[in-house]
Amino acid sequence: MNIVPGPKSLPESSILSPEANLAAALATATGVLTVDLDAIVANWRKLEKTAVPAECAGVIKADAYGCGVAPVARALAGAGCKTFFVATLDEARAAREAIPSAAIYVLDGFFPNSGDAYAKIDARPVIGDLNELAEWDVFCRRTGWAGGAAIHIDTGLNRLGLTVTEAQGIVPRIVAGDHGITLVMSHLACAETLNHPLNAKQLATFREIASLFSGVPASLSNSSGVFLGAAFQFDLMRPGAAVYGINPTPEADNPMQPVVELKARIVQIRNVEKGETVGYGGTWTARRPTKLAIVSAGYADGYFRAGSSNDGTRGAEVVVAGKRCPIAGRISMDLIAVDVTDLEKNAARRGHMVTLIGEGITVDELAHHFGTIGYEVLTSLGPRYARVYKGGAATTEPPAAAPEPAPVIPA
Numbered sequence: 001m002n003i004v005p006g007p008k009s010l011p012e013s014s015i016l017s018p019e020a021n022l023a024a025a026l027a028t029a030t031g032v033l034t035v036d037l038d039a040i041v042a043n044w045r046k047l048e049k050t051a052v053p054a055e056c057a058g059v060i061k062a063d064a065y066g067c068g069v070a071p072v073a074r075a076l077a078g079a080g081c082k083t084f085f086v087a088t089l090d091e092a093r094a095a096r097e098a099i100p101s102a103a104i105y106v107l108d109g110f111f112p113n114s115g116d117a118y119a120k121i122d123a124r125p126v127i128g129d130l131n132e133l134a135e136w137d138v139f140c141r142r143t144g145w146a147g148g149a150a151i152h153i154d155t156g157l158n159r160l161g162l163t164v165t166e167a168q169g170i171v172p173r174i175v176a177g178d179h180g181i182t183l184v185m186s187h188l189a190c191a192e193t194l195n196h197p198l199n200a201k202q203l204a205t206f207r208e209i210a211s212l213f214s215g216v217p218a219s220l221s222n223s224s225g226v227f228l229g230a231a232f233q234f235d236l237m238r239p240g241a242a243v244y245g246i247n248p249t250p251e252a253d254n255p256m257q258p259v260v261e262l263k264a265r266i267v268q269i270r271n272v273e274k275g276e277t278v279g280y281g282g283t284w285t286a287r288r289p290t291k292l293a294i295v296s297a298g299y300a301d302g303y304f305r306a307g308s309s310n311d312g313t314r315g316a317e318v319v320v321a322g323k324r325c326p327i328a329g330r331i332s333m334d335l336i337a338v339d340v341t342d343l344e345k346n347a348a349r350r351g352h353m354v355t356l357i358g359e360g361i362t363v364d365e366l367a368h369h370f371g372t373i374g375y376e377v378l379t380s381l382g383p384r385y386a387r388v389y390k391g392g393a394a395t396t397e398p399p400a401a402a403p404e405p406a407p408v409i410p411a
Helices: 018-025 037-051 061-065 069-079 089-098 115-121 130-143 164-169 171-176 197-210 224-228 363-370 374-380
Strands: 031-036 083-086 103-106 124-127 149-152 181-185 260-272 290-295 317-320 323-326 336-339 353-357 386-390
Touching: 031 037, 037 069, 037 224, 037 386, 061 069, 061 089, 061 374, 069 083, 069 089, 083 089, 089 103, 089 115, 115 130, 124 130, 124 181, 164 171, 164 197, 317 336, 323 336, 353 363, 363 374
Parallel strands: 031 386, 083 103, 103 124, 124 149, 149 181
Antiparallel strands: 031 260, 260 290, 260 353, 290 336, 317 323, 317 353
């Protein structure tokens, strides 16, 4: 599908208005994911103000939580963000194209023989194992590269990171100077639960070990950690989910602005009689003559099957013509059936868009219906949606093309 560039970049001589051009460009899109870059920037700035005097980084892993790494990175850098975190080297490459001068840390660590790849894009590995540290040292000595790295210390999550004892063992090289370590960090396990005892335990452990890394900036807080208080903020905070509108304080109201709106198209309107079933398994039965809107989204698009309804359980809802309407039956790979019986005649018609996220339906609400968290909802939103960006350097991107088949390698 060819997509006309965003309204701001259309030529003034265009016969149609920017809005009409955009509508024409999206005419064949089965779904549209709109990302509000201004809301992303506003959320980051809110977190930055909370962090002062600490620096506020931006976590842009997983394609900026499904929102698009290039436009998000550019928007955050334009707002003043100087440090970014990704998960993999491939993500770092994509980020570097968008933000040529920012510091980029790669959370998954330093793989064997990966030094040249780090140096080529000036990215910094987050080292969480003594073997990684040794390999990084060898590469730096051999090449003279001085791009820097972070040391990750495990204080209770038990996932990645040096043990506290291992971290204590490398303190002499820090004291000796010329060590190349630009950050010491750990990661909170239960920050979203305000009074969880592990928060205080991790804070005490990290404060003690970080104090031994004299002159090296320290980082502990993720999105939820930002709201645990100044003691958790250290020199650098690493918010991710909160930047994209997910509630970092689930025990209280969400302080962040919503960032995404998701819409999908009605492909058919159909009527079923009382007593007929709808969808795979026949788990939902019409209790009255029912009008259904069949919507072009499904679990292949990140609208999870767990949001289905049956005769005993109400599932997720979507907004059709300004009103919430319930899902009828099981969500399938590409389609959702929605009960629109209570709408006015012709309020829902073939070709109309319905709202899956937005108009009061938040990412966190949808996550509740799916039995998961907002992180998984955002990062699962599929490539078949056209992406539209508002604010910032707004652009419009078509659905991703199908990937090329992987080559068959003989055994």
